[in-house]
Amino acid sequence: MANEREVTIYDIARELNISATTVSRGLQDHPTISKKTKRKILDLAEQMGYRSNHFARSLRSQKTNTFGIIVPRLNSHFMSSIIAGIENAANEQGFSLLIAQSSESSVKEAASARTMFDSRVDGLLVSLAVDTTDLTHFDSFFKKNIPVIFFDRVQQHESSVNILIDNRQAAYNATRHLIEQDCRKILHITAPVVQNVYKDRLRGYREALSEHKIKFREDYVLITNLSQEAGAEAARTILQMKPMPDGIFVANDSCAVGCMLALKEQGIRIPQDIAFAGFNNDPVTKVIEPNLTTINYSGYEMGQVAARHLINHVRDVSFISSTNTIILRSELIVRASSLKKGSK
């Protein structure tokens, strides 16, 4: 039973005693077929479990109406918001999504790209793994002119479009805010600076320091995997430092929260002893006490923009080749965790 024969238009035609051509036209809402006949055909098709021949149609049109998505991991608030945004925009326009996670490994990223290439996706949306240093595993897409859009974690490529925020500017704003709150010993917690997002945030942090004549210290940059646990571990390192920093800018919120909780446990007062700023505006920023100052940018909107851009390209409405980079808005949201000035 499990391998039951597929229902064809011939089966429907036989059952209704009409021609297969009529059935085919009826299913495609052809104007020469009467409403009554169409209704009969559609009802029987539904009842018999007929499936439109998606594959055969794909072979003819070379389109699958499917996009591939590869993200570092699926279970982060930011990434799942992006995927929800992509799904919303794609679904509205009749596109389905094939989804894979690279688990932060470029090797797995390459394997997923290969699978999606073989599945003939009409386009690819990728946020790069933390260790991806080149884009050769996407060459098969570039060669075939299948559009590839990188979002958030991106690399430049002449044949693709990048969608991201101005990470340098956002990090500069967060760091400058800490300086304006009278912080002078500002530490930065980040990930290995291979990817643009971390490279640019480090750059913005350094620029703000240098502009305010604060010397950059190598030992004030902690490289972690940015998890909440890594934040707690960073706190242990920080507690050993002499002198301790008076401000910390963290490249994401969950790591900032892990660090804050661990420092608070040791009696460190936030923001009086150490002021904090994070990145992403995850919901947890409004649960932690004091609430966390952070950079707000909407993953959901980034996902929608990426999907709409890809859809327009596939439909030849816009031309991906003339667009190189799309920069989305971001903003500093100041909350109690950084308001050192005036607090005691």
Added chain:
Amino acid sequence: MANEREVTIYDIARELNISATTVSRGLQDHPTISKKTKRKILDLAEQMGYRSNHFARSLRSQKTNTFGIIVPRLNSHFMSSIIAGIENAANEQGFSLLIAQSSESSVKEAASARTMFDSRVDGLLVSLAVDTTDLTHFDSFFKKNIPVIFFDRVQQHESSVNILIDNRQAAYNATRHLIEQDCRKILHITAPVVQNVYKDRLRGYREALSEHKIKFREDYVLITNLSQEAGAEAARTILQMKPMPDGIFVANDSCAVGCMLALKEQGIRIPQDIAFAGFNNDPVTKVIEPNLTTINYSGYEMGQVAARHLINHVRDVSFISSTNTIILRSELIVRASSLKKGSK
């Protein structure tokens, strides 16, 4: 260029001056082809951007090696953990995932099911929308013996398997724990009780009350959408109640956290005035102060179990028809939010 002709085995054969049969066999790692020739064929295939004829193969084998997933929403911590677990298990075995969100609407759920049916997924994994009352929109799958597995939010169907935890028992345990902490006026915040998860949690709550001779009060059950904002709104209702409850069991963590934050703002002490228990063990439970007592069950593991079960079924290793329901473990994790006894 965008609609470049597809590279075929004939192109590779011509280029290497060998037969198409040899190319085909080489690509399939056939033993009659020498290693050297295979290497040449594979290298050239890669270089020319050859794609194995996935569709044609699918038509022959009736398999697409793709599973469909439909979830209420993608951007909740619990659901994205489940999807990460499914992806991990499916990817390991060479299955790809088509993903859609119903946005808690049974109409959108039905449309997604139709798309996935037409895409000929080998199996379907579904967590039901909050308003789904019957399963007729999955009939096309049942008729064709395409396996359907429901997880977490499930309904019984003779042709499908349900994977879930014992929600009644978990809710009973949470409520009994509040009673043991000397709570006598225990309120329950939940969602419309259409879906099993909320129905069963309400049942467990009532059982614990009745067993301890505490009268059930209709006005102590608040129906919300369980968002963090809904929790804050529930707090406003609770503050008006005379007398106020002394314990609250919430059907998920984010709503519990929203309620706690709003009550704390009004000077209510947790757990001294009101003790709290949530559900899911989201990371936020360890950020809120006091940390939230909750029911722990792993979405990631539930996803893995669901995918492995589906893979085994598709491969005829296990027989879905003989399995009806798989119950996964859950446990009460007691934290400071509920430890009313002895606190003052």
